[in-house]
Amino acid sequence: MSFRKLLVTALIASAAPLLSTLPANAQDMVITNAKLVIGDGSDPIENGTVIVRNGTVVAAGTGIAAPAGIPAMDAQGRWVTPGIVASLTDLGILDVSGVSDSNDSSAGGAAFSAALDVAPAVNAKSENIAVSRAGGVTRATVTPFASRSIFAGQGALIDLGADPDALMKPRASQYVELGEDGARLAGGSRTAAYAQLHYALAQASQPDGPTGAIEGGDVQVSQFDIAALAPVVSGEQTLYVHVERAADIRSALLLKREFPKLRLVLVGASEGWMVARDIAAAGVPVITMALNDLPARFEQLAATQSNVGRMVDAGVKVAIGQFSDMNQPRWAPEEAGNLVALNKMPGASGLSWNEAFAAISSVPADIAGMGGKMGVLKPGAVGDVVVWDGDPLEVGTVPVKVFIDGVDQPLESHQSKLRDRYRSLERSDLPPAYNW
Amino acid sequence: MNLRFLTLAAGAALALAGCSTANNSVASTGSPRPATNDAVPYASTYKPYSGTATALVGATVFDGEGREIDNGTVLFADGKLVAIGGPELAIPAGYTRIDGTGKFVTPGVIDIHSHLGDYASPAVAANSDGNEATSPTTPEVWAEHSVWPQDPGFSRALVNGGVTSLQILPGSANLMGGRSVTLKNVPSRTVQGMKFPGAPYGLKMACGENPKRVYGSRNQMPSTRMGNFAVDRENWLKAQEYAKGDHSTRDLGLETLEGVLEGKILVHNHCYRADEMALVLDMAKEFGYKVTAFHHAVESYKIADLLRENDVCSAVWADWYGFKMESYDAIPENAALIANAGACVIIHSDDENGIQRLNQASAKAQAAGARMGINIPDAQVISWFTYNPAKAMGIADQTGSLKQGKMADIVLWNGDPLSVYSRPEKVWIDGALMYDAMDPKRRPVSDFELGQPGEGDVK
Numbered sequence: 020m021s022f023r024k025l026l027v028t029a030l031i032a033s034a035a036p037l038l039s040t041l042p043a044n045a046q047d048m049v050i051t052n053a054k055l056v057i058g059d060g061s062d063p064i065e066n067g068t069v070i071v072r073n074g075t076v077v078a079a080g081t082g083i084a085a086p087a088g089i090p091a092m093d094a095q096g097r098w099v100t101p102g103i104v105a106s107l108t109d110l111g112i113l114d115v116s117g118v119s120d121s122n123d124s125s126a127g128g129a130a131f132s133a134a135l136d137v138a139p140a141v142n143a144k145s146e147n148i149a150v151s152r153a154g155g156v157t158r159a160t161v162t163p164f165a166s167r168s169i170f171a172g173q174g175a176l177i178d179l180g181a182d183p184d185a186l187m188k189p190r191a192s193q194y195v196e197l198g199e200d201g202a203r204l205a206g207g208s209r210t211a212a213y214a215q216l217h218y219a220l221a222q223a224s225q226p227d228g229p230t231g232a233i234e235g236g237d238v239q240v241s242q243f244d245i246a247a248l249a250p251v252v253s254g255e256q257t258l259y260v261h262v263e264r265a266a267d268i269r270s271a272l273l274l275k276r277e278f279p280k281l282r283l284v285l286v287g288a289s290e291g292w293m294v295a296r297d298i299a300a301a302g303v304p305v306i307t308m309a310l311n312d313l314p315a316r317f318e319q320l321a322a323t324q325s326n327v328g329r330m331v332d333a334g335v336k337v338a339i340g341q342f343s344d345m346n347q348p349r350w351a352p353e354e355a356g357n358l359v360a361l362n363k364m365p366g367a368s369g370l371s372w373n374e375a376f377a378a379i380s381s382v383p384a385d386i387a388g389m390g391g392k393m394g395v396l397k398p399g400a401v402g403d404v405v406v407w408d409g410d411p412l413e414v415g416t417v418p419v420k421v422f423i424d425g426v427d428q429p430l431e432s433h434q435s436k437l438r439d440r441y442r443s444l445e446r447s448d449l450p451p452a453y454n455w
Numbered sequence: 456m457n458l459r460f461l462t463l464a465a466g467a468a469l470a471l472a473g474c475s476t477a478n479n480s481v482a483s484t485g486s487p488r489p490a491t492n493d494a495v496p497y498a499s500t501y502k503p504y505s506g507t508a509t510a511l512v513g514a515t516v517f518d519g520e521g522r523e524i525d526n527g528t529v530l531f532a533d534g535k536l537v538a539i540g541g542p543e544l545a546i547p548a549g550y551t552r553i554d555g556t557g558k559f560v561t562p563g564v565i566d567i568h569s570h571l572g573d574y575a576s577p578a579v580a581a582n583s584d585g586n587e588a589t590s591p592t593t594p595e596v597w598a599e600h601s602v603w604p605q606d607p608g609f610s611r612a613l614v615n616g617g618v619t620s621l622q623i624l625p626g627s628a629n630l631m632g633g634r635s636v637t638l639k640n641v642p643s644r645t646v647q648g649m650k651f652p653g654a655p656y657g658l659k660m661a662c663g664e665n666p667k668r669v670y671g672s673r674n675q676m677p678s679t680r681m682g683n684f685a686v687d688r689e690n691w692l693k694a695q696e697y698a699k700g701d702h703s704t705r706d707l708g709l710e711t712l713e714g715v716l717e718g719k720i721l722v723h724n725h726c727y728r729a730d731e732m733a734l735v736l737d738m739a740k741e742f743g744y745k746v747t748a749f750h751h752a753v754e755s756y757k758i759a760d761l762l763r764e765n766d767v768c769s770a771v772w773a774d775w776y777g778f779k780m781e782s783y784d785a786i787p788e789n790a791a792l793i794a795n796a797g798a799c800v801i802i803h804s805d806d807e808n809g810i811q812r813l814n815q816a817s818a819k820a821q822a823a824g825a826r827m828g829i830n831i832p833d834a835q836v837i838s839w840f841t842y843n844p845a846k847a848m849g850i851a852d853q854t855g856s857l858k859q860g861k862m863a864d865i866v867l868w869n870g871d872p873l874s875v876y877s878r879p880e881k882v883w884i885d886g887a888l889m890y891d892a893m894d895p896k897r898r899p900v901s902d903f904e905l906g907q908p909g910e911g912d913v914k
Binding site for chain 1: 578608779780808816818823892907909
């Protein structure tokens, strides 16, 4: 039996008595004796302590006295981290992606595009939120998929707490397609995508609001949609721009010259490593899938798992994200771990463990405009704390405890109940349907 | 991530002209049989590349059949495994020693469910060759006739996944999708140059949502699950009749089905739900064939006892979940629960990215079991992506484990293969070194990638 296995087994054996003193729904708590990860890229702290009061981190580090009178947990040396921040998800806006009745992530038959707003559609009780929470994800950005124009619509920032109120920040972002998808959605060419974007943003910049709309071709963008782009032009909303190839990245970066207040974030950027210095110089962050390494499209010919490492080495702020469709948010830690593995591969560029964890915690928080407020265990940040049963970036490691805003979260789900129902297939007095 | 799934969903909306709705009979070509029964069409022309006699020493060795050897020795020469043992094993003269201290050795990774070559990268319409979605039963099509050997996905599976053999299956639009082909993961100008010598054919079948959605959306049978079964049964009846006949007129589709009835062609049945798998097992009994493996069997944990009794493998993902209705009851403990019941577990990919991490998926499934008290030894977990798929593909007598006389299909990992932090360092296929992380030139670059951005890069 390997060392890795022994460690996991030992931790599980000691898990039971851990939290017996912690009442549910407390928003105050202290965890001691933790292998504490702050989330900002610094080294883990042995024998660390984190204190949460009224749902907010008030102290985290070593040499901190645990206050009396609040629920306390001895982590027994386990890894304790901020909650995972999942970027660009479909959490809460679909139940089953393949069941269209349950799926609000796109609106292919709608009259609107940029004006679409996921906020009223987010369902805090979505099973995908429960499953992701059990995987240690505590915050997420939610963005729609583009289907009627290059503009997908307005996204939101959510928490994954087991309470009815998931919305942290509605209308936090706009999302635009400018690569192959943008070309298709604009009517057949990247040139059309850029013309539509320039027209729409120029219209949205008018002090008294837009006076025109995009109409006459196969693609329409209404005046109402264009009006929804005003907070993009003013920099109030983050603008996610999906581009993959190096040339498209360079073109997208130029948008800031014409619209200097844009809060631009590149999404995808499979060939970002080829223009990493340009991206760094522009001060534009990137959200990308960590493990893309195939020329899945012509715009991704130079995709490599070393993309993230090379961009980070060039000074680009990079988050691991795009957790929608078949890429589940709870896989963020293992995707980060895979980048750590690259450090042993000659010629490859990976991330250090600390960088890798930051790429799924503090960095995506920063990109979402919540730097210091989430994704880190620092005073003033939300009290999202996860206690893991092993190295959080290792495959197979899962949380034993998840706190959101200091509240001890349930980790049960449809999945865990199915597991318990079918643990034994022995025939009993009644069918399995009575076992619940 | 899963472009194939998306493609299929999108494709279902397309109305394809000219497809037969009148009946579901398989295609007939009317051409005569080959002159002799021994003639093998599209025969393998694969020839192993040359290697050097090698002794891997000092590594932790998993043999793929449940054995773990610390400080092991693996000897191979002339493409074959010569001996596997501990440090006491004598190294014959002339063998090149490779120090594996701190490293791990496993058999070459085998993926029982891949669409590489049939749904090649780039995933443009021109490369979409995995579903002959013009009739619900197409047992006459052969996946090998769609395989593009220049798919860059083969090289990623080799260098990042340690994959040395893989089964390419038709897609799941059709109830009877066609014949599979088993390949050695060695770059070749032709698919014949990749074909695994002597591997039996498989028949891809599918139950559940996909066939009824694809054809139901065209107002064509099947549009329901009961329609799925009716069409299958009609075709098995025809196959039984054909098998009794004199074969004076060839029928490519019925030849495939006859091969299944004779036990020469193995059934690989895409099936998610437990209740449907149970029905398929009865259909197999009704017509006298065997299901070798259920693929995507996310609900096997509900009927693991039945699967054990029927000697059927479950080829599963570790934790794909909830992307379509029939995957809604997927749980991460599935593989462990199947194994715990004594049934056969295979971890498969069905994905050009997932095929690069079958080892990690297996480790995840193992850990999920451990958390519910099912402790499966590492050496058994290794068999989920080596020996067990080899068995279900009918090639376990030649590869899938480190046994004397078998093909020297071997991966040297730079750490524990059940860890996220480990990668293949060297991969041998039939004793030939086809990948070496220490040598930038010892990795394949497909024709498609040649001279283009990213050519020869680490991937």
